[in-house]
Amino acid sequence: MQSRTSASRTGRPRSAEADAAILVATRAALVELGWSGLTLGNVATRAGVAKTTLYRRWAGKNELVVDAVAALFDELELPDRGTLAADIEGVVLQFAAILARPEAQSGLMAVLAESTRDAALRERIRTSVVDRQKRLVLEGRARAQVRGELPPETDPSTAARTVDLIFDMVAGAVVHRTLVSAEPVDQPWVQSFTRVLLLGLAGAAAPS
Amino acid sequence: MQSRTSASRTGRPRSAEADAAILVATRAALVELGWSGLTLGNVATRAGVAKTTLYRRWAGKNELVVDAVAALFDELELPDRGTLAADIEGVVLQFAAILARPEAQSGLMAVLAESTRDAALRERIRTSVVDRQKRLVLEGRARAQVRGELPPETDPSTAARTVDLIFDMVAGAVVHRTLVSAEPVDQPWVQSFTRVLLLGLAGAAAPS
Amino acid sequence: MQSRTSASRTGRPRSAEADAAILVATRAALVELGWSGLTLGNVATRAGVAKTTLYRRWAGKNELVVDAVAALFDELELPDRGTLAADIEGVVLQFAAILARPEAQSGLMAVLAESTRDAALRERIRTSVVDRQKRLVLEGRARAQVRGELPPETDPSTAARTVDLIFDMVAGAVVHRTLVSAEPVDQPWVQSFTRVLLLGLAGAAAPS
Amino acid sequence: MQSRTSASRTGRPRSAEADAAILVATRAALVELGWSGLTLGNVATRAGVAKTTLYRRWAGKNELVVDAVAALFDELELPDRGTLAADIEGVVLQFAAILARPEAQSGLMAVLAESTRDAALRERIRTSVVDRQKRLVLEGRARAQVRGELPPETDPSTAARTVDLIFDMVAGAVVHRTLVSAEPVDQPWVQSFTRVLLLGLAGAAAPS
DNA sequence: TTATAACCGAGACGGTACGTCAGGTCTTTTT
């Protein structure tokens, strides 16, 4: 999240309550006001905290919102549903449920927009949000390999490229349907999508 | 874009040059300053136009940027490359080329973020940007049906759902790879992606 | 008021109605909005006239308001009330009645404020407003001399200085009471004032 | 001048230097630009202060100018010159000297014009400017009564009306000569004026 | 137990951009 350069032994320690209150207030403000309407002064007031306290911990609006939104993705899990298809459907629905929240929608997209011009922000998003999602793809593949649904990978670099492709296809499709098409990611859509994806991957793995 | 309620016969007409200069200036400002750095005052100065002239035509930053970015998608075309796979690869590369431009990246994402809280803006984006892309999917399918690569659709509602699915998968994957993964959409990736997509669609069309 | 350089024989003649309508509208706007709230656009709309028509006749807000307010002073008259004291009381009451009007108060003072930095405006005010008042002092003195209440003047320059002094004392006291003290110029006040003034002048004319 | 509703103990205190710098800058701007040319942005720049700092202390141009000009009248004094006539001549010359300053001329008149439509502003002018002048009239009368030049007042309400009359006559005549007639208030004029005034008052006090 | 150090709230500070408005000018069609 944020840290002081070195652990100072002396002085009053930072309030842990303040941190939590600020993140809660940030999400509430995102829901009510959206990204553009969110101001740090407003967040500070909601959190019952001075503006300086906020700036002591985060560099600005972008960083704060990344942390506030990243927490939403902590709940992403991959319970074993027995088959690869069921696992994928499960995680897609979870992901869609998070994306459907207003604080995620406006916050995440706006922060991505800013990240196109800010490498540090992009890195922060990657570690806080993206990698947390990608890990599920890796877990799912490993589990499917144990089950025998997928062959063990031979070439590591090919395998990495395939994971990236799957990740972009899954996350991209869900994000696009939610935010651009503004259509619900419901059970029928998820089944159709999963079917196309798995059949495509299976076909591509076979000799052309 | 924008229009007066009724064609007023009298009075000085609006300058067409101003319109063009403003959109050009907006794209230039997006490239140099990004979404958050872009100010309407700066755009007006670049365009050699008064701020009021700008506000007379657009309601605000969002609307202006939508129009400025939408023009980029006018160049999307679907030349006949002989096969469905080649057509898809061609349009994906075109789409990726547009998305790779800095003015499209920061502008488009930010405007999408705002659109999550503004229905009118969402509609404007749909008509100006999204539908222009979706049209290519429809054209591509029709052409493939003529070639015999795809069967003619039987149920119209199923067909529409399939088109939507394809659109979200194609556009979503490209957008996600470009903006979130920040990896290039190059020839190898496009070929892998197209192969998975087409095999998946073919398999899904066949009886399960 | 205003004039074209030469009587142009050709072209559409200026509307005389427009002139009157503009001045009426200006006074109405002064009453409703005051000096600072008065805008030329508003005046033009009230008068049913285009803004250009207005600028063709007056150079700006100051000049327009001077003309609009000057018309109020046309009604100043000096009917013969039989004695010098009665004449003075009459004209003071008339003057106070005009000053009590809201269009005169805010308009006149503001224009005077501007005139401190604009010689042309000061001259315009003198000819349009001030001289019209001063004339009454001259008439009153002449009438009093005919009646024998005042001796005929001997030294013209002394006489001129005396007229100026009287004028500043009369107009100044009325203006100050109305606008600064914000107290009414009523019958008792006028009588007290006139008594002090006339006794003072009589005493000063006598050898000290 | 201005004050927060209650003395807040916490928070950064307001800069006293800023206050002084703003008032100095306001007077300088009045001299250079006049009332209509004065803008709060310009004042802020001159004072080396942000525009918001200015608005935090004053509600607008009118209030600021009143305070800036009021300070000029702090120097009004009534040194004992031995006789009532000399005292009057002294204070009139002082008052005229202040009025002759360009910052007083344009600022004061314009603010008076605005005050005709703004009771709060009128009250502010009264306490800041007018009462400071009127006090001199009271002091002068008291001193003359001690000297025996004037009888002690019998009826308080008559006395008050007389003070008001004197005040309007003195201040009105000086203001009118300075701003309307645009003639200098020099020694000869002041002597003539004082002579008329005192003789008039003496005559009026005697039985008619 | 007393420094000392970092924290905390409050709120003023110098700035930047906002979106609006008025002042004047210019361009078009109509009279």
Add this chain to the structure above:
DNA sequence: AAAAAGACCTGACGTACCGTCTCGGTTATAA
């Protein structure tokens, strides 16, 4: 050629937030 209409440029308006700073005060560890 004047008129009505309305777009145009300029520049000020008053507001909102920004991110920084200066206060008076509050916890902590360290001497």
